[in-house]
Amino acid sequence: xxxxxxxxxxxxxxxAHARAAAALQQDWAYGSxxxxxxxxxxRARVDLNGQPVAxxxxxxxxxxxxxxxxxxxxxxxxxxxxxxxxxxxxxxxLKRSVPLKGLRFxxxxxxxxxxxxxxxxxxxxxxxxxxxxxxxxxxxxxxQRLRAGLEAKWRNRLVxxxxxxxxxxxVGTNPGQYRWLIDQEQAQHESRGxxxxxxxxxxxxxxSRQQPAQNVLILRADLGRERVAAMLFLRHGHAATxxxxxxxxxxxxLNAHNLLTWQAIExxxxxxxxxxxxxxxxxARSAGLARFKIGxxxxxxxxxxxxx
Numbered sequence: 007x008x009x010x011x012x013x014x015x016x017x018x019x020x021x022a023h024a025r026a027a028a029a030l031q032q033d034w035a036y037g038s039x040x041x042x043x044x045x046x047x048x049r050a051r052v053d054l055n056g057q058p059v060a061x062x063x064x065x066x067x068x069x070x071x072x073x074x075x076x077x078x079x080x081x082x083x084x085x086x087x088x089x090x091x092x093x094x095x096x097x098x099x100l101k102r103s104v105p106l107k108g109l110r111f112x113x114x115x116x117x118x119x120x121x122x123x124x125x126x127x128x129x130x131x132x133x134x135x136x137x138x139x140x141x142x143x144x145x146x147x148x149x150q151r152l153r154a155g156l157e158a159k160w161r162n163r164l165v166x167x168x169x170x171x172x173x174x175x176x177v178g179t180n181p182g183q184y185r186w187l188i189d190q191e192q193a194q195h196e197s198r199g200x201x202x203x204x205x206x207x208x209x210x211x212x213x214s215r216q217q218p219a220q221n222v223l224i225l226r227a228d229l230g231r232e233r234v235a236a237m238l239f240l241r242h243g244h245a246a247t248x249x250x251x252x253x254x255x256x257x258x259x260l261n262a263h264n265l266l267t268w269q270a271i272e273x274x275x276x277x278x279x280x281x282x283x284x285x286x287x288x289x290a291r292s293a294g295l296a297r298f299k300i301g302x303x304x305x306x307x308x309x310x311x312x313x314x
Contacts, residue, residue, distance in 0.1 A: 093127025155303030
């Protein structure tokens with residue numbers, strides 16, 4: 007087994023990431039955008055018997071020259087089906103070879119779900135954090151089946167929004183066209199004490215490819231001349247992640263987010279996206295938002311957790 011650190015080709019990485027419909031955190035552009043913010047990023051390819059079997063992107067946090075923690079979030083990207091014992095060897099070699107000085111700690115949050123914990127190859131490792139819960143929507147289904155899968159109240163609100171005076175506009179990828187939405191997101195996070203991607207992340211990520219529309223979908227709902235709601239989805243290969251949502255009182259009364267979500271589903275499908283990650287669900291802290299995401303008919307997935 008051999009681990010190649012950093013001497014990797016972005017085009018090959020992107021192709022493998024797209025085939026796997028892998029998570030945002032394992033997208034090359036995610037890493038390069040973090041690097042532009044001053045965050046250290048490490049990337050590795052693991053070969054077994056001369057064949058590439060895994061790609062792993064790590065975000066590094068350092069404490070001076072004394073210690074560093076490297077986190078592989080929602081990865082690695084498995085390029086071949088491996089038995090748990092082979093995955094165990096991959097993790098062991100990544101930990102042994104990680105190019106960091108001083109005390110080195112490797113954390114992994116695998117993409118496998120909690121009921122697949124035995125297949126992660128991380129059994130000898132210690133779980134230090136419980137699994138992240140999210141809602142995954144399979145966009146390979148046809149539109150009729152997706153609509154039929156909507157929870158009844160969710161669908162009724164969508165029908166009402168479709169019959170309302172709301173007009174949906176696609177927002178452009180020039181920063182001046184969407185900056186207001188990023189500002190709204192920041193204000194929401196500050197008022198609710200929530201954490202998220204830094205404001206400065208979005209512009210480099212959206213502009214990281216020659217066609218920025220391949221990286222983002224932003225939809226806005228207007229009532230007359232007033233914007234009343236908006237949603238931002240980050241695209242990464244053949245997958246997408248819901249990232250930002252904003253609505254004022256009128257937007258909420260008119261179920262604007264139901265309309266925006268449904269039109270986003272249709273637009274992402276047409277763009278070749280196979281999987282939509284609707285983001286974390288927390289029924290204790292944000293029960294209404296959790297119900298909204300679950301109402302799309304997506305699968306609630308609880309990941310295996312973070313291992314050290």
